[in-house]
Amino acid sequence: MGHRDGFEKPGSRAENREEIERAILNAAEEVFAQKGFGGATMQAIADACHLPKANLHYYFSSKETLYRRVVERIFTIWLEAADSFETSATPDVALRRYITRKMQLSREHRYGSKVWANEVMHGAPIIHDYLETSLRRWTETRIAVIRRWSAEGAIHDVDPRWLLYMIWSTTQHYADFAHQIETLNQGPLSDAQWVSATETVCQIILRGIGLNGDGLDGVAPL
Amino acid sequence: MGHRDGFEKPGSRAENREEIERAILNAAEEVFAQKGFGGATMQAIADACHLPKANLHYYFSSKETLYRRVVERIFTIWLEAADSFETSATPDVALRRYITRKMQLSREHRYGSKVWANEVMHGAPIIHDYLETSLRRWTETRIAVIRRWSAEGAIHDVDPRWLLYMIWSTTQHYADFAHQIETLNQGPLSDAQWVSATETVCQIILRGIGLNGDGLDGVAPL
DNA sequence: AATAATCTTGACTGAATGGTCAAGTCTGTT
DNA sequence: AACAGACTTGACCATTCAGTCAAGATTATT
Numbered sequence: 001m002g003h004r005d006g007f008e009k010p011g012s013r014a015e016n017r018e019e020i021e022r023a024i025l026n027a028a029e030e031v032f033a034q035k036g037f038g039g040a041t042m043q044a045i046a047d048a049c050h051l052p053k054a055n056l057h058y059y060f061s062s063k064e065t066l067y068r069r070v071v072e073r074i075f076t077i078w079l080e081a082a083d084s085f086e087t088s089a090t091p092d093v094a095l096r097r098y099i100t101r102k103m104q105l106s107r108e109h110r111y112g113s114k115v116w117a118n119e120v121m122h123g124a125p126i127i128h129d130y131l132e133t134s135l136r137r138w139t140e141t142r143i144a145v146i147r148r149w150s151a152e153g154a155i156h157d158v159d160p161r162w163l164l165y166m167i168w169s170t171t172q173h174y175a176d177f178a179h180q181i182e183t184l185n186q187g188p189l190s191d192a193q194w195v196s197a198t199e200t201v202c203q204i205i206l207r208g209i210g211l212n213g214d215g216l217d218g219v220a221p222l
Numbered sequence: 223m224g225h226r227d228g229f230e231k232p233g234s235r236a237e238n239r240e241e242i243e244r245a246i247l248n249a250a251e252e253v254f255a256q257k258g259f260g261g262a263t264m265q266a267i268a269d270a271c272h273l274p275k276a277n278l279h280y281y282f283s284s285k286e287t288l289y290r291r292v293v294e295r296i297f298t299i300w301l302e303a304a305d306s307f308e309t310s311a312t313p314d315v316a317l318r319r320y321i322t323r324k325m326q327l328s329r330e331h332r333y334g335s336k337v338w339a340n341e342v343m344h345g346a347p348i349i350h351d352y353l354e355t356s357l358r359r360w361t362e363t364r365i366a367v368i369r370r371w372s373a374e375g376a377i378h379d380v381d382p383r384w385l386l387y388m389i390w391s392t393t394q395h396y397a398d399f400a401h402q403i404e405t406l407n408q409g410p411l412s413d414a415q416w417v418s419a420t421e422t423v424c425q426i427i428l429r430g431i432g433l434n435g436d437g438l439d440g441v442a443p444l
Numbered sequence: 445a446a447t448a449a450t451c452t453t454g455a456c457t458g459a460a461t462g463g464t465c466a467a468g469t470c471t472g473t474t
Numbered sequence: 475a476a477c478a479g480a481c482t483t484g485a486c487c488a489t490t491c492a493g494t495c496a497a498g499a500t501t502a503t504t
Contacts, residue, residue, distance in 0.1 A: 017451090034344055038261025042492060052453050057493065114343050120402045121336050122256055131405045139406055156429075162422040165403065166392050173391030180342045181387065183353045184361055200384040207378075208426030208435075239481090264462065274483050279463065451500070461490085469482070474475100 021059055023049045029070050033114035037067055037122075068126055071119055074112040075130055081105050082138055087145045091155050092211050094145075095167075096202050102171035103198040113175035139164065156210035163209065170201050243281055245271045251292050255336035259289055259344075290348055293341055296334040297352055303327050304360055309367045313377050314433050316367075317389075318424050324393035325420040335397035361386065378432040385431065392423050 027048035031040045042063055046053040060066040085098040106113055119127055139161075146160035174181065174189075174197065182188050189197065203213030249270035253262045264285055268275040282288040306323040308316050328335055341349055361383075368382035396403065396411075396419065404410050411419065425435030 036258035036260050036340070036344065038258050039344070040260070041490085053492090054453055054455095054494085055451085058451070058453095061493090063492065117339070117343060117398070118258070120399050121339060122258065122261075123401050124405070128405070131402060135402075136406055156425075158422055158426070159418055161406070162419045163426070165395055165399075165419075166423065166426060169391040169395030169399070170388050173387055176339070177342050177387075177391070179345050180353060180357075183346070183350070184358055184383070196381055197384045197387075200380055201388065203378075204380070204385070204388060204427060204430030206430075207432075208428075208430035210429070213430075263460085265460095275462090276464085276483055276485095277481085280481070280483095283463095285462065445504100447502100447504080449500105449502075452498080453495105454497100455495090457492105457494075459490105459492090462488095464487075465483105465485090467483095467485105469480105471480075472478090474477085 024056060024059055025070055028066050029111045029115060032070060033111035036118055070115060071127055074116050085142055091149045099167055099202050100198055106171055106175035107194060110175045110178055113172050117176045158209055246278060246281055247292055247295060250288050251333045251337060254292060255333035258340055292337060293349055296338050307364055313371045321389055321424050322420055328393055328397035329416060332397045332400055335394050339398045380431055
């Protein structure tokens with residue numbers, strides 16, 4: 001048996017295994033995003049990472065196992081991004097950072113976002129427990145923060161839930177509906193367009209709840 | 223042969239046929255929404271409308287034909303709703319109506335919205351041409367209107383596209399992510415919650431672009 | 445070098461599923 | 475009543491696909 005020293009020698013079995021699993025997960029994420037769980041085939045995933053199909057089953061016992069791992073990986077990325085919603089900052093800064101980070105994720109993890117959306121739309125059969133535990137916990141802490149902001153008069157009185165849903169939907173839309181957006185745009189969004197879209201989302205939401213949307217940390221004028 | 227008088231006698235063949243087709247389409251919409259195209263089976267759809275599977279194939283030649291009809295039906299409902307965005311009204315009224323109507327659609331046509339989202343997420347293989355023709359045409363007229371509003375100083379300067387995407391995503395989120403919302407809410411949204419959510423969306427967006435969000439048709443204060 | 449463990453892969457299998465069909469039933473017309 | 479066209483349906487077929495397997499290749503351990 002190998003070493004128990006916690007990290008892997010380059011080229012070692014364990015390291016190689018991780019690398020292959022990552023490659024499979026990446027391929028699976030893309031295929032699941034494009035075809036859905038039912039429409040994806042193990043063969044298509046195998047082709048996408050240039051491995052024989054039987055090999056996938058060596059690393060992941062079943063299609064469902066593989067799918068579950070894909071979804072779990074996405075969820076952790078999402079939770080990490082969620083931490084950019086710092087509860088200590090001013091509403092201005094906290095929301096701006098959070099929205100910006102979520103837009104960035106939509107751009108860089110289009111497939112992950114789509115898989116997540118798919119999963120939730122189909123009733124979250126796999127991740128239902130995550131929703132009820134991790135996601136709920138996270139949401140509740142942020143709701144509390146937003147309530148405090150309201151109470152302090154820092155922002156208008158809004159139901160924190162509707163505000164959060166607005167942020168989630170608006171930002172994720174750029175990943176999930178990328179095809180529609182790109183069709184209307186006659187091509188992918190440019191860097192400048194991403195910046196502009198992000199800025200617009202920030203401004204409308206910040207102004208919408210009574211902050212002045214410009215990037216400067218001013219206080220809302222009377 | 224029957225009559226060519228344009229409408230059907232109650233209980234007539236033609237009327238009965240329409241009724242059955244509608245039942246199948248409704249069942250299909252729900253199953254496609256819940257399982258996706260690949261995950262849905264003709265058998266499941268047949269069960270959902272209490273007909274033998276062979277019968278579906280009498281009315282719709284193939285699964286893809288049935289799916290296409292479902293998507294087309296949704297698209298027309300969507301376009302009709304889109305007309306509530308009256309180009310003649312003031313921004314205040316036009317946007318408020320449109321958002322309200324879209325929220326209502328999300329509540330009443332949850333499955334339709336999900337099928338549409340699914341289709342777009344998977345690259346819109348079936349409806350790509352609709353996006354390029356009808357949807358683009360509709361979008362361009364509204365963009366022009368919003369531009370005019372900006373030019374007249376009625377609303378802040380925003381890229382109309384980002385504003386439209388924001389409205390679409392925020393409202394549709396309540397249908398597409400209903401499961402997540404209901405999980406966090408520990409049950410379906412009440413009537414009051416729907417009203418409250420709708421109101422919040424209206425207010426944030428209207429205020430966000432420089433209108434005063436309250437339902438009264440006031441002019442933005444200086 | 446010998447042995448054991450891990451990994452690779454083409455060929456195969458069983459179940460699920462879209463679609464067909466032919467025999468029958470019902471409905472409207474003459 | 476008789477006929478024709480429309481509708482219904484259980485049984486069936488062909489295909490696709492997740493998952494298995496066994497034989498071989500590669501890598502680690504002694």
